[in-house]
Amino acid sequence: MDFIWLPVLQLTEIEGQLIITGHSLGGSVASLFTLCLLDGNLLKPKCRPFCITFGSPLVGGFGLQHSIWNSFFLHVVSNQDPVPGLFLPSGRGRSTPTSSHSQTTGYKPFGTYLLCSELGCACFDNPDLILELLKVISSEVAAGLQDVDYGVILRNLKERAICKGLPQVGERFANPFAAGIIMELETIGFNETKLLQYNIDIETVISAMEAEARNLTQKNKASDAKKLNEIKIDMTRLELYKKNSNMGYYDCFKNQGSKRDIHVEQFRVNLTGYWEGMVAQIQRKPHKEGATFRTRWLYAGTVYRRMVEPLDIAAFYREGRKDYMNKRSAHYKLLQEWYEEDVKPPSRDKLDSKKQKVSSILTEDSCFWAHVEEAILSCELLKSENCNLEEGKSSWDNLVKFEEYVMEQIDNYAVSPEIFLEKSSFMKWWGLYEGYIDTRSNSHRSPLISFMKNRSYRQYG
Numbered sequence: 086m087d088f089i090w091l092p093v094l095q096l097t098e099i100e101g102q103l104i105i106t107g108h109s110l111g112g113s114v115a116s117l118f119t120l121c122l123l124d125g126n127l128l129k130p131k132c133r134p135f136c137i138t139f140g141s142p143l144v145g146g147f148g149l150q151h152s153i154w155n156s157f158f159l160h161v162v163s164n165q166d167p168v169p170g171l172f173l174p175s176g177r178g179r180s181t182p183t184s185s186h187s188q189t190t191g192y193k194p195f196g197t198y199l200l201c202s203e204l205g206c207a208c209f210d211n212p213d214l215i216l217e218l219l220k221v222i223s224s225e226v227a228a229g230l231q232d233v234d235y236g237v238i239l240r241n242l243k244e245r246a247i248c249k250g251l252p253q254v255g256e257r258f259a260n261p262f263a264a265g266i267i268m269e270l271e272t273i274g275f276n277e278t279k280l281l282q283y284n285i286d287i288e289t290v291i292s293a294m295e296a297e298a299r300n301l302t303q304k305n306k307a308s309d310a311k312k313l314n315e316i317k318i319d320m321t322r323l324e325l326y327k328k329n330s331n332m333g334y335y336d337c338f339k340n341q342g343s344k345r346d347i348h349v350e351q352f353r354v355n356l357t358g359y360w361e362g363m364v365a366q367i368q369r370k371p372h373k374e375g376a377t378f379r380t381r382w383l384y385a386g387t388v389y390r391r392m393v394e395p396l397d398i399a400a401f402y403r404e405g406r407k408d409y410m411n412k413r414s415a416h417y418k419l420l421q422e423w424y425e426e427d428v429k430p431p432s433r434d435k436l437d438s439k440k441q442k443v444s445s446i447l448t449e450d451s452c453f454w455a456h457v458e459e460a461i462l463s464c465e466l467l468k469s470e471n472c473n474l475e476e477g478k479s480s481w482d483n484l485v486k487f488e489e490y491v492m493e494q495i496d497n498y499a500v501s502p503e504i505f506l507e508k509s510s511f512m513k514w515w516g517l518y519e520g521y522i523d524t525r526s527n528s529h530r531s532p533l534i535s536f537m538k539n540r541s542y543r544q545y546g
Contacts, residue, residue, distance in 0.1 A: 103134040108235065109168050112141025116158065123154050133368065136196075137161065139235040142171040143192035143219075150195045150212045153365065158196025162219070164273065165202075166233040170223025173216075194219065200273050201238045207269035211294055214266075218275065221283050263291045316359050319352040323392055326352075332508040334501075335454050339399035339510070353396045357414075360389050364416040383427055386420045394451035402458045409455040417451065449499040457504075457511050460487045464517035484518065485531075492533040495545065505542040 107115030463480035
């Protein structure tokens with residue numbers, strides 16, 4: 086199987102847009118392959134796969150219709166192509182849009198469908214309506230496979246408008262929601278008379294779709310408001326916990342010295358679940374809409390990341406694990422990436438302002454404590470009798486880089502003064518590191534060593 090998985094492994098290195106396509110039965114393969122990549126979480130966070138099929142038969146059921154991945158699929162179907170109707174459930178037409186077509190058995194459409202005819206093309210994403218239209222197309226196409234040139238269809242898209250204007254739908258459908266559906270249906274040759282021939286009452290369909298859209302909007306608003314209120318409460322509790330942590334926010338949680346520290350675990354779980362879902366929701370949105378959404382939630386997401394990720398790091402190293410950065414959650418990476426895309430380097434005036442407020446800030450790099458923990462491990466390895474030459478060189482190089490990193494954070498007033506508390510993990514690292522460099526024959530010097538030895542940190546913040 087290596088010859089199959091080698092290309093897949095190469096795809097895992099892509100960071101831009103990944104387009105997956107397939108025609109006819111190859112479209113089914115493309116859909117299944119895309120689902121495999123999404124379900125297996127095989128792609129990098131910045132890689133957004135998008136599957137486009139041409140004349141593909143149905144491959145999914147009720148579960149896929151209600152999955153989080155619908156927005157990753159576009160299915161192009163010609164009204165002259167019998168292949169998309171190969172696996173349609175038996176039965177023809179319906180009296181209501183919520184009867185047999187809401188059952189959880191059989192093959193069902195998922196994703197967005199671009200239905201095409203000689204008259205034009207139109208997009209639909211309501212699975213019940215798509216299923217009915219596919220049935221009509223299947224019943225009208227002559228038996229046997231036909232050669233449908235989807236290349237011609239795509240070229241024609243550039244020359245034809247999808248919608249032609251409100252006057253064509255009449256006063257009865259002046260409602261913009263209904264008008265949009267009617268215009269798109271008529272664009273591909275499905276007028277009201279033709280739909281009634283197949284026992285499809287378009288007014289009933291539209292009413293059901295409008296009710297579904299209203300219910301979903303109301304449900305989402307109520308759910309979002311409730312979740313947001315709960316999240317605000319959890320964040321407030323974490324802020325109080327941080328304020329009352331005598332040995333430092335990070336180390337209090339890591340050491341788990343009281344029941345109060347243990348209770349914080351539930352706040353951490355609640356907040357992480359909420360923001361993992363929020364990041365996944367943003368990723369599923371179209372690029373422009375997602376960018377607007379990211380900007381609106383950027384501040385709250387950044388505060389969450391700086392407040393909660395240190396707790397994740399504390400739990401990680403409390404369990405005796407190593408190398409957090411290579412196991413870091415994808416939602417943290419994306420929140421940081423979006424923040425860095427939006428924020429400009431601080432000016433001199435802004436640095437002066439940060440200096441005045443440094444006593445109350447959250448450490449800006451939410452991974453600061455992971456770097457501290459790895460520096461502690463490097464110091465312990467250097468002092469170990471079992472440390473070989475190669476390990477020693479690697480550990481020393483890492484420590485020199487860590488020094489530079491910390492001094493940069495201090496110069497930019499980007500770390501909280503709590504890192505200098507007597508019992509903090511950072512001061513533990515400094516104790517180990519100071520002891521090691523004092524025993525070296527060729528004494529090592531750096532700005533951070535001078536800063537620490539001169540106790541300059543007492544004036545920090």
